[in-house]
Amino acid sequence: MPEVITEVAQNSLTIEIGGMPVRVNTTDRGFLNTLHNRYAGYVNSTADAEVEFDVQLASSGNAEQDAGVRVARRGERWSLTRGDFQAEWEPSKRRGWIQQTANPYSIDAVLRIVHTLVLAKQGGxxxxxxxxxxxxxxxxxxxxxxxxxxxxxxxxxxxxxxxxxxxxxxxxxxxxxxxxxxxxxxxxxxxxxxxxxxxxxxxxxxxxxxxxxxxxxxxxxxxxxxxxxxxxxxxxxxxxxxxxxxxxxxxxxxxxxxxxxxxxxxxxxxx
Amino acid sequence: MSSLYVARNPRVAARSLDGEMMIMSGRDSTMFTLNRTATILWQAADGATSLEQIVQQKICTEFEIEPDEALRDAETLARDLASHGILQISEEPIVGGDSK
CATH class of the missing domain: 3.40.50 (Rossmann fold)
Structure with missing residues (x-):
C-alpha cells in the first residue's frame, strides 16, 4: 500500500558520516525534523544503511550527559549506556535500538561510539x-x-x-x-x-x-x-x-x- | 630468594618505537612506557627463562651492576609490572605466556 510505504520513509533518516550510512527510525516527526536540521549536509536518503537504529523516545529521563559512558560487549551484542541514553547494537544483524529523550546530543553520542567501534576494526x-x-x-x-x-x-x-x-x-x-x-x-x-x-x-x-x-x-x-x-x-x-x-x-x-x-x-x- | 619466571601477558598490546617500548593494558586502556631495563625484562619474559637467568644474561651484560642487586631490582620491577597486569610471574615456568 503506497500510504504505508510513504509513512515508513517519512519516519526514517539516513545519516552518512565518513562514508558509513546509519539509518535512524523513529515514530516522532518532530524528532526526525530535529535530526534533519542537526545533520544537514550528512543526510543521504539514497544510501543503503550499514547500521539501522530504532529510536524509542522517552518523555522524560535521566538527562545527565556527563555521566560516564559505558560501552561493553556481550557475545555479539554491544551495550551503550550513559545517563541520557541506553542503546544496544548487534553488528552482525546491522541493527540496534536507542532509548533516549528527544535531545539530539544523545543520538550524537551513540553515533560517535558506533563509528569508533566500526573504525577500530578497520584501522581508523x-x-x-x-x-x-x-x-x-x-x-x-x-x-x-x-x-x-x-x-x-x-x-x-x-x-x-x-x-x-x-x-x-x-x-x-x-x-x-x-x-x-x-x-x-x-x-x-x-x-x-x-x-x-x-x-x-x-x-x-x-x-x-x-x-x-x-x-x-x-x-x-x-x-x-x-x-x-x-x-x-x-x-x-x-x-x-x-x-x-x-x-x-x-x-x-x-x-x-x-x-x-x-x-x-x-x-x-x-x- | 626463590626462582621466579616471568611471561608477557598476551592480552596487552605492545609496540617498540625508536627504542621506546610502549604497552597498553587491554583491561583498562592504561598506557605504560618502559625504561631500558624494563624493556629488556619485557622482551626476555618468555615464561621459560627464569628471572635469574634473564638478569645474568641480559641485564648484567648491559649494565654495570652487581648480580644480586640486579636480581633484587628486577624482582621488584617484575612484581610492579605484574601488578599492572602486563607481566605474569610465577615460581614455576609459565605455559601459555606470550613467547613471541
Missing part, C-alpha cells in the same frame, strides 16, 4: 582534533580542550575547507589515511563540510608567541595520538586494535608540533 579512529583541507590535502590539529582547535578553525582562510573544529574522522586505506568531515562540532558550532581528502600531516597544537613547526619523536607522537583518541569500549580486542592503529598512523603520517600565535599568519605554514 575518531580523534579530538580540528581538521581541514587545503590544496587537496587534509591537515589535522590535535589537542585537548583549550589547545586551539577552534581557534585554528576560526582563523582558517577562505581557501580552506573546514572538516571539523572538534572531532576528526580518520579512515585507513591501502595507500594512507583519509580525513572526512563530521557534524561533531566544538565551540564553533558549525558543521564540517561533508567531504574527504588524504591526510598530509597531524599537528599537535601548542600556543606560543610565534608560529613554528617542530618535529615530534615517534614515541611522543604515538602517545599524543593515543591521548587524543576517542575510545569508549571495555573490550581487550578493540583496545589492542586501537593501540596498533595509532602506531600505524604515526609510522605513515608526519606528526609535528605546531606552536602558534593566534592570528591568521599561522595558516601560512599549512600548505
Amino acid at each position: 579512529f575518531l580523534l579530538h582534533s580540528a581538521s581541514a583541507i587545503r590544496n587537496g590535502k587534509a591537515f589535522l590539529f590535535a589537542g585537548v580542550s583549550e589547545a586551539g582547535k577552534t581557534t585554528m578553525s576560526r582563523l582558517a582562510p577562505s581557501d580552506v575547507t573546514l572538516l571539523t573544529d572538534e572531532i576528526s574522522y580518520v579512515r585507513k586505506r591501502d595507500d594512507g589515511y583519509l580525513a572526512f568531515g563530521t557534524p561533531f562540532t566544538g565551540e564553533l558550532a558549525k558543521l564540517g563540510e561533508n567531504v574527504s581528502a588524504p591526510i598530509a600531516a597531524l599537528y599537535l597544537l601548542a600556543k606560543g608567541r610565534e608560529n613554528r613547526i617542530d618535529p615530534v619523536p615517534a614515541g611522543e607522537a604515538a602517545r599524543a595520538l593515543l591521548a587524543n583518541l576517542l575510545f569508549f569500549a571495555e573490550d581487550e580486542e578493540l583496545v589492542q586494535a586501537t593501540f596498533h592503529a595509532a602506531f600505524e598512523f604515526v609510522n605513515r603520517v608526519p606528526v609535528s608540533r605546531l606552536t602558534f600565535f593566534p592570528d591568521a599568519r599561522v595558516w601560512e605554514l599549512i600548505r
Whole structure:
C-alpha cells in the first residue's frame, strides 16, 4: 500500500558520516525534523544503511550527559549506556535500538561510539582534533580542550575547507589515511563540510608567541595520538586494535608540533 | 630468594618505537612506557627463562651492576609490572605466556 510505504520513509533518516550510512527510525516527526536540521549536509536518503537504529523516545529521563559512558560487549551484542541514553547494537544483524529523550546530543553520542567501534576494526579512529583541507590535502590539529582547535578553525582562510573544529574522522586505506568531515562540532558550532581528502600531516597544537613547526619523536607522537583518541569500549580486542592503529598512523603520517600565535599568519605554514 | 619466571601477558598490546617500548593494558586502556631495563625484562619474559637467568644474561651484560642487586631490582620491577597486569610471574615456568 503506497500510504504505508510513504509513512515508513517519512519516519526514517539516513545519516552518512565518513562514508558509513546509519539509518535512524523513529515514530516522532518532530524528532526526525530535529535530526534533519542537526545533520544537514550528512543526510543521504539514497544510501543503503550499514547500521539501522530504532529510536524509542522517552518523555522524560535521566538527562545527565556527563555521566560516564559505558560501552561493553556481550557475545555479539554491544551495550551503550550513559545517563541520557541506553542503546544496544548487534553488528552482525546491522541493527540496534536507542532509548533516549528527544535531545539530539544523545543520538550524537551513540553515533560517535558506533563509528569508533566500526573504525577500530578497520584501522581508523575518531580523534579530538580540528581538521581541514587545503590544496587537496587534509591537515589535522590535535589537542585537548583549550589547545586551539577552534581557534585554528576560526582563523582558517577562505581557501580552506573546514572538516571539523572538534572531532576528526580518520579512515585507513591501502595507500594512507583519509580525513572526512563530521557534524561533531566544538565551540564553533558549525558543521564540517561533508567531504574527504588524504591526510598530509597531524599537528599537535601548542600556543606560543610565534608560529613554528617542530618535529615530534615517534614515541611522543604515538602517545599524543593515543591521548587524543576517542575510545569508549571495555573490550581487550578493540583496545589492542586501537593501540596498533595509532602506531600505524604515526609510522605513515608526519606528526609535528605546531606552536602558534593566534592570528591568521599561522595558516601560512599549512600548505 | 626463590626462582621466579616471568611471561608477557598476551592480552596487552605492545609496540617498540625508536627504542621506546610502549604497552597498553587491554583491561583498562592504561598506557605504560618502559625504561631500558624494563624493556629488556619485557622482551626476555618468555615464561621459560627464569628471572635469574634473564638478569645474568641480559641485564648484567648491559649494565654495570652487581648480580644480586640486579636480581633484587628486577624482582621488584617484575612484581610492579605484574601488578599492572602486563607481566605474569610465577615460581614455576609459565605455559601459555606470550613467547613471541
